[in-house]
Amino acid sequence: MRATLKDIGAELGLSVATVSRALNGFPEVNAKTRAAVEEAAERLNYRPNRLAQKLVSGRSNMVGMVARMTKDAAADRGFVEIMLGLSARLAEKDIDLVFQVDVDADPVAPYRRLIAKNTLDGFILNAPLIDDPRIAYLNEMGVPFVVHGRAGETADYPYYDIDNHAVSARAVTLLADLGHRRIALANGVAGDAYSRRRLIGFNQTLERFGMATPEVFVAHGTPNEDHGYTFGLAALSGRFGAPPTAFLCSSTLVAAGLYRAAADRGLTVPDDVSIIAHDDAMPALRAINFDPALTVTRAPLRDACVPLADKLIRRLAGAEPKRLQTTFEPELIIRRSTGPVKQGEEDPW
Amino acid sequence: MRATLKDIGAELGLSVATVSRALNGFPEVNAKTRAAVEEAAERLNYRPNRLAQKLVSGRSNMVGMVARMTKDAAADRGFVEIMLGLSARLAEKDIDLVFQVDVDADPVAPYRRLIAKNTLDGFILNAPLIDDPRIAYLNEMGVPFVVHGRAGETADYPYYDIDNHAVSARAVTLLADLGHRRIALANGVAGDAYSRRRLIGFNQTLERFGMATPEVFVAHGTPNEDHGYTFGLAALSGRFGAPPTAFLCSSTLVAAGLYRAAADRGLTVPDDVSIIAHDDAMPALRAINFDPALTVTRAPLRDACVPLADKLIRRLAGAEPKRLQTTFEPELIIRRSTGPVKQGEEDPW
DNA sequence: CAGAATATCCAAAACGTTTTAAACTGGCAA
DNA sequence: TTGCCAGTTTAAAACGTTTTGGATATTCTG
Structure with missing residues (x-):
């Protein structure tokens, strides 16, 4: 059914070896022969059989x-x-x-x-x-x-x-410059290398600004809306002491959950709480469509x-x-979900 | 490196043919031989080479x-x-x-x-x-x-x-029973078969209730948040005459866009506008997490x-x-995004 | 013009499997 | 003894390719 090297060879009275070489651009084949082979291959709609290729060459593509x-x-x-x-x-x-x-x-x-x-x-x-x-x-x-x-x-x-270290570093720097002193991190899954790097970047930058964060201000989990929501609710409850005034989110989905949690707590973004997320530029949920538009570090997947x-x-x-x-x-894109820390909330934890 | 039939054969003093047969359960091989072959295959960690198999058998799995x-x-x-x-x-x-x-x-x-x-x-x-x-x-x-x-x-x-016909039919029936007479459809991509079936189900059910819908109340597009938002804004603008009091959405993402559009227009769900979507049960954006919780027809992908x-x-x-x-x-799950038509909006278009 | 180099081609082996056809065992009946 | 049969096993072909090692013309060198 499908044309093989043998078919082309038979068509032109050539051996399969020559046909193979002609098609694979080996130098030792006459230009006229090569042209004929290429024409026949085209005409017979020849496609090399991957399996046979791999079998002998060790490569399957x-x-x-x-x-x-x-x-x-x-x-x-x-x-x-x-x-x-x-x-x-x-x-x-x-x-x-x-x-x-x-x-x-x-x-x-x-x-x-x-x-x-x-x-x-x-x-x-x-x-x-x-x-x-x-x-x-x-x-x-x-x-x-x-x-x-x-x-x-x-x-x-x-x-x-x-540079996931920089992702956290740039975000924390922005928030610190805005006066925030109680910053939480809704991180990715605990074992993932990127989460670890973001966490290190987070802690090191906090330290650079003379801050620290209680352990309960850092949560790990699958970066989805649920995670943002549940962590946001918990962190903003006050159960852990004075709540964070700003959040770093591992993705825009997490940020969506955090918006919802803030709303549930009667807080407005960015007046009561600043939110910044890392944006992989997934098409589903665009940071620019958030209300208020979401400040992000950005590196399109x-x-x-x-x-x-x-x-x-x-x-x-x-x-x-x-x-x-x-x-x-990553680049930093400042939109409307981040703002100066609220009056009276400038104290660290 | 990897063990082949030949290796097993050499190991036991058998031909590859016998080894192949033994491993593939052919009846004409001595039980003792088969046992030996199976043992050797196990021991040498033999895995058949898919490519070679396909080359001769025509199946690649x-x-x-x-x-x-x-x-x-x-x-x-x-x-x-x-x-x-x-x-x-x-x-x-x-x-x-x-x-x-x-x-x-x-x-x-x-x-x-x-x-x-x-x-x-x-x-x-x-x-x-x-x-x-x-x-x-x-x-x-x-x-x-x-x-x-x-x-x-x-x-x-x-x-x-x-049954995409039923998806629309059940949704429209619910809305009609709630008194809605101006229903819009944020449908999927125009050429897709499922969109067509939903549209037919939509129109036929409207007809069954003695309704019709202007063409501008039906929009086709990629079922994402943007599509819901832009269609929602346009439909609710009043530019097309009296706006719809209810929407069918091709997915929960589209519904999310419609929620946003309604909010932008200062309308509340379900008091001013009812929204129902088809829910493929994708984990990203759960219908139950909507505010108010989203009424859906449901059929998990x-x-x-x-x-x-x-x-x-x-x-x-x-x-x-x-x-x-x-x-x-599909099943119909009634939540809080659908309600009786608003007083004074019971008139058809 | 002999010999050598070059250009071009081919036959055959190889990859690892399945399958066809044939061959080898015993054992048993004639 | 011969022939036959069932039960096993094997050699070899085939799948479609790449590659090795020649082979055959053709051209070049002196």
């Missing part, structure tokens, strides 16, 4: 991506964004994406399964943990991969990350896709991991 | 899924939900999902590309159009596939759909995954398409 499945898939919004963009870029290079969700307790299991099938050239990881067992496993198996984000400080793999794909391609071609590492700086 | 890429990926929330659930179920049967985004103008192009690679056993389609060229193409190529949703009324392919995966598996095994078709009924 397929890479894998595994989604951590959580009860609420909301945590994977970022995953999806990356996957879409990545796939688009990889498709340009005729590389396919094999997708699998992680349904096991063991996060390494899906990688083991996929690698065992012997069918993939490499992997893209996202949302790395602080000490990520997947990274350890892939390194151990010698499988090429790139990471969106990065785990520890000494990474020996290609990655594209944003989508910007990571092309660099990540390119890093992977270059890695597969044998490039040095160390030369494929990028850290991107 | 890989299926494809293509995402339509829009400017705002929000439209693909449903796609993702389906993909996650599907992948989980397929993984149980050791089937992998190959993913690609549609970056072309031609919606068929990615399918052509993937089929040409000769690497996939079948496809899952979602969000079918009224006359979907992808379905036509796959049928023409004789490639097995299943559809989430369905295109025309006479489908000769396996599908899992919800996630429920479709297992049936869809099973349909595909059975289709790949050769089952009749006609026997793999399911239509699911």
